[in-house]
Amino acid sequence: MPSHSGxxxxxxxxxxxxAGEDISVVTLHGAIDHHNIDDLSDTLxxxxxxxxxRTVINLSAVTFIDSSGxxxxxxxxxxxxxAGGWLRLAxxxxxxxxxxxxxxxxEIMGCYPSTRRALAA
Numbered sequence: 001m002p003s004h005s006g007x008x009x010x011x012x013x014x015x016x017x018x019a020g021e022d023i024s025v026v027t028l029h030g031a032i033d034h035h036n037i038d039d040l041s042d043t044l045x046x047x048x049x050x051x052x053x054r055t056v057i058n059l060s061a062v063t064f065i066d067s068s069g070x071x072x073x074x075x076x077x078x079x080x081x082x083a084g085g086w087l088r089l090a091x092x093x094x095x096x097x098x099x100x101x102x103x104x105x106x107e108i109m110g111c112y113p114s115t116r117r118a119l120a121a
Contacts (some may be wrong), residue, residue, distance in 0.1 A: 026043055032064065055076070
Protein backbone atom coordinates (compact mmCIF):
# COMPACT_ATOMS: atom_id res chain seq x y z
CA MET A 1 0.00 0.00 0.00
CA PRO A 2 1.51 3.37 -0.95
CA SER A 3 2.44 5.88 1.71
CA HIS A 4 0.01 8.74 2.17
CA SER A 5 2.75 11.15 3.06
CA GLY A 6 4.30 10.92 -0.39
CA UNK A 7 7.74 10.85 1.23
CA UNK A 8 10.28 8.62 -0.39
CA UNK A 9 13.25 7.10 1.36
CA UNK A 10 16.33 9.17 0.58
CA UNK A 11 19.88 7.95 0.83
CA UNK A 12 22.05 9.16 3.68
CA UNK A 13 25.38 10.32 2.29
CA UNK A 14 28.18 8.78 4.31
CA UNK A 15 31.80 7.70 4.10
CA UNK A 16 33.78 5.22 6.21
CA UNK A 17 37.53 5.62 6.62
CA UNK A 18 40.13 3.85 8.71
CA ALA A 19 41.69 5.96 11.47
CA GLY A 20 44.14 3.45 12.82
CA GLU A 21 44.13 -0.18 13.72
CA ASP A 22 40.56 -1.35 14.27
CA ILE A 23 39.12 2.18 14.40
CA SER A 24 36.69 3.49 11.80
CA VAL A 25 35.47 7.03 11.25
CA VAL A 26 32.02 7.29 9.71
CA THR A 27 31.23 10.74 8.31
CA LEU A 28 27.53 11.48 7.82
CA HIS A 29 25.94 14.32 5.83
CA GLY A 30 22.52 15.96 5.85
CA ALA A 31 19.42 15.08 7.84
CA ILE A 32 19.13 11.80 9.73
CA ASP A 33 15.49 10.78 10.02
CA HIS A 34 13.07 7.92 9.44
CA HIS A 35 13.43 8.35 5.67
CA ASN A 36 17.06 7.18 5.65
CA ILE A 37 17.36 5.13 8.82
CA ASP A 38 17.97 1.92 6.85
CA ASP A 39 21.02 3.53 5.22
CA LEU A 40 22.29 4.64 8.63
CA SER A 41 21.84 1.17 10.11
CA ASP A 42 23.59 -0.39 7.09
CA THR A 43 26.47 2.07 7.55
CA LEU A 44 26.89 1.44 11.28
CA UNK A 45 26.12 -2.27 11.52
CA UNK A 46 27.54 -5.20 9.64
CA UNK A 47 25.47 -8.30 8.78
CA UNK A 48 23.73 -9.92 11.74
CA UNK A 49 23.82 -6.69 13.75
CA UNK A 50 27.54 -6.60 14.49
CA UNK A 51 29.17 -3.18 14.72
CA UNK A 52 32.78 -2.26 14.11
CA UNK A 53 34.35 -2.55 17.54
CA ARG A 54 35.61 1.06 17.65
CA THR A 55 33.85 3.76 15.64
CA VAL A 56 33.81 7.55 15.66
CA ILE A 57 30.78 9.11 13.98
CA ASN A 58 31.62 12.51 12.52
CA LEU A 59 28.42 14.58 12.76
CA SER A 60 29.88 17.91 11.64
CA ALA A 61 27.85 17.88 8.40
CA VAL A 62 24.61 16.55 9.93
CA THR A 63 21.88 19.19 9.96
CA PHE A 64 19.12 17.31 11.81
CA ILE A 65 18.55 14.08 13.73
CA ASP A 66 15.27 12.56 14.92
CA SER A 67 14.51 9.74 17.34
CA SER A 68 15.10 7.05 14.72
CA GLY A 69 18.69 8.27 14.33
CA UNK A 70 19.18 8.38 18.10
CA UNK A 71 17.88 4.80 18.34
CA UNK A 72 20.24 3.67 15.56
CA UNK A 73 23.20 5.16 17.45
CA UNK A 74 22.13 3.39 20.66
CA UNK A 75 21.79 0.07 18.79
CA UNK A 76 25.26 0.49 17.24
CA UNK A 77 26.69 1.51 20.63
CA UNK A 78 25.37 -1.67 22.26
CA UNK A 79 26.67 -3.81 19.38
CA UNK A 80 30.12 -2.20 19.70
CA UNK A 81 30.13 -2.82 23.47
CA UNK A 82 29.26 -6.50 22.93
CA ALA A 83 32.28 -6.69 20.61
CA GLY A 84 34.50 -5.12 23.30
CA GLY A 85 34.62 -1.70 21.67
CA TRP A 86 32.94 1.68 21.69
CA LEU A 87 31.05 4.24 19.64
CA ARG A 88 31.86 7.95 19.94
CA LEU A 89 30.12 10.98 18.45
CA ALA A 90 32.17 13.89 17.13
CA UNK A 91 31.65 17.45 16.00
CA UNK A 92 27.88 17.89 16.08
CA UNK A 93 26.56 21.31 15.07
CA UNK A 94 24.75 23.20 17.83
CA UNK A 95 21.21 22.15 16.86
CA UNK A 96 22.19 18.46 16.69
CA UNK A 97 24.19 18.72 19.92
CA UNK A 98 21.12 20.13 21.70
CA UNK A 99 19.10 17.04 20.70
CA UNK A 100 21.92 14.69 21.71
CA UNK A 101 22.15 16.36 25.12
CA UNK A 102 18.38 16.62 25.57
CA UNK A 103 17.91 12.85 25.21
CA UNK A 104 21.07 12.05 27.23
CA UNK A 105 22.91 10.34 24.38
CA UNK A 106 26.09 12.17 25.39
CA GLU A 107 25.90 10.38 28.75
CA ILE A 108 25.55 6.96 27.13
CA MET A 109 28.46 7.35 24.74
CA GLY A 110 31.21 9.91 24.36
CA CYS A 111 30.40 13.11 22.47
CA TYR A 112 33.40 15.24 21.50
CA PRO A 113 33.81 18.62 19.77
CA SER A 114 35.91 17.13 16.94
CA THR A 115 36.89 13.84 15.35
CA ARG A 116 40.49 14.42 16.43
CA ARG A 117 39.40 14.74 20.09
CA ALA A 118 37.18 11.65 19.83
CA LEU A 119 40.06 9.61 18.44
CA ALA A 120 42.41 10.84 21.18
CA ALA A 121 40.00 10.05 24.03
